[in-house]
Amino acid sequence: MTASTLSTSVHIEDVLLLGPGPTNPTNRVMAALREPVLGHLDPDFLSLMDRCKTLLRKVFRTPNSLTFPVSGTGSSGMDLLLVNLVEGEDKIVIAVNGFFGGRLAQLSQLLGANTVRVEAPWGQPVDKDELLAAVDRHRPKLVCIVNGETSTGVYQDMSGIADAVHETGGLLLMDCVTSLATMPVEVGQWGVDVAFSCSQKGLGCPSGLSPVTIGRRALEFLDRRLTPVPSFYLNLAEVQKYIDGVDGSRLYHHTASSTLYYALLESLEEILEEGLEARWARHEKAARYLIKEVSALGLEPLVAEPDRLHALTTLIVPERLDEARIRSRLRSEHRIEVGAGLGDLAGKVWRIGLMGRNADRAVVDRFVEALRAVL
């Protein structure tokens, strides 16, 4: 039976998704979604999960064995890493130059940690010397950095940080929610101990999975933990019994969604067929083209040239324009979603995501034409 013969209730009008994610999945990924559901302990599903883990290592550029998608949205990966690694009164240093750095700090505080924020203005990267000075002074257990700040469109250079963090005995955590598979992410080369991302941006899947990678040093920290992890769903030791198995057999922990894994595997295969470097170059090219085209409309990017997150461009909305009304008309009249500003930037910027299949010149043309019509 095909969909068209069914009297279904859900009918969705196609929207061009140029916000901060989700992006539109490719046809291949959408096709994978409707493959038959399998059980979470089915041998075919477990093979498929293993393949996802292998390919995720390639995309994260890490040999970390413990690399897998957490069964929740990108934020669940953040929660899993912090809830397991942070214990009350630990010293945690967090680079905060936007909403998502702020959220890491908020969670760290909820967990009772002694949280030190190294701040930079929204739209700029965090100053590396300041960060390293804070590491030297506080000798934190964990240093958290947002590689691609989705609220501002800033890409944070990660080089030369891990050594300092490791020398003082700490771990380096990276949020690469918006940078993974859109810009260089080098977990191994950068010495990142733990990182998390999401399925619906650079990976071009529906949301619902949060790829994470966890290195050996982080696992040693976990072994030295004194108090229980205050979660079962996001309890890494429990999750591992399913994801990695115990003595060769996978123990039930939760019912992983085969459907979301199909989409993830299809996208990972597609990404590696294209090649990561080619994909990064395509995202850069699309972002540069967007910035060039909108400059003719009087719109300027918030972020200076060397620090731009190519997957997500923040455009400053001139005060004479009615930000919310234009965004709403793009959606209603042109079926295009763009992102509103978050936090300090609410009402002041649009966030234009060109991710996955949408990092494309023709997509930019459609957006600019619609924007011109609305303006």
Place this chain on the structure above:
Amino acid sequence: MTASTLSTSVHIEDVLLLGPGPTNPTNRVMAALREPVLGHLDPDFLSLMDRCKTLLRKVFRTPNSLTFPVSGTGSSGMDLLLVNLVEGEDKIVIAVNGFFGGRLAQLSQLLGANTVRVEAPWGQPVDKDELLAAVDRHRPKLVCIVNGETSTGVYQDMSGIADAVHETGGLLLMDCVTSLATMPVEVGQWGVDVAFSCSQKGLGCPSGLSPVTIGRRALEFLDRRLTPVPSFYLNLAEVQKYIDGVDGSRLYHHTASSTLYYALLESLEEILEEGLEARWARHEKAARYLIKEVSALGLEPLVAEPDRLHALTTLIVPERLDEARIRSRLRSEHRIEVGAGLGDLAGKVWRIGLMGRNADRAVVDRFVEALRAVL
């Protein structure tokens, strides 16, 4: 472009899912899955989310305003409720007559609570007098009961418990992961304060969402909480800013998966078209037919007549049979998944789920025929 013209990597062989969930979604639900992805703040998506919340109230049989799907599998709903409601050294009473009661107790202990287990043998309900005596003695903040114990196939009668719990000032939590939309679940009438379920059993969706309902008394408990909730992803106050909004607008908390919501909405519409009572009767009829048919093969149910969870029947595997081998042959030769025993029942039972579309005489016939061939 249709799927068949795409060179996709993911090709899944259809399996008849008769384990503890997931079950096979209907064609309508599978069709909904491939509707175009929408953003998590898109006006059309937010309307669809509101419709899901309305229909979930009907399925839970509750007027609770705060009724929504948590963005994770069924276990994430358990985590959300306990992580928010339990504070260190709270007194918690938990009815434990199987794996899932045990897991509630495990999480309660991870959260530092003073955890009292009221136990019954696996395969039997918990004795209500014992439970009420424990409530009277310990005056717990929270009493947790599994309505449908997925590890054993026991349905726990919930009547006459809430009043006693409320009289001593506590809250009543119900796990209805396997009973929702397969057997009577009456959150309102039973006086249940909070309950959680999953998408992939009675609701017949892929896994990935955990419907929860949270009553007014539970929210008052939350208001009186003294220590921070040790989570951001499952932090109810934060989730509510998105799910319910603040001053009429929805604030970003996480990127809800539109895809999984489409499946959920389609299934809820389908369930309410059938009618809950008709659905409960269909599940009962299918389970009775299964038990009758397998008795000819010398298989007996673990659970006595009045306590059976119709969605999931545990069959005792005679010692002469090679449990794992037969299960594996059903899967490889007949493309049928059945569930293995969990915990104390590992190797001793099969768990046969007849849920959603599979609560059907023809499905039972196919299973019994395959089982006969393998035996």
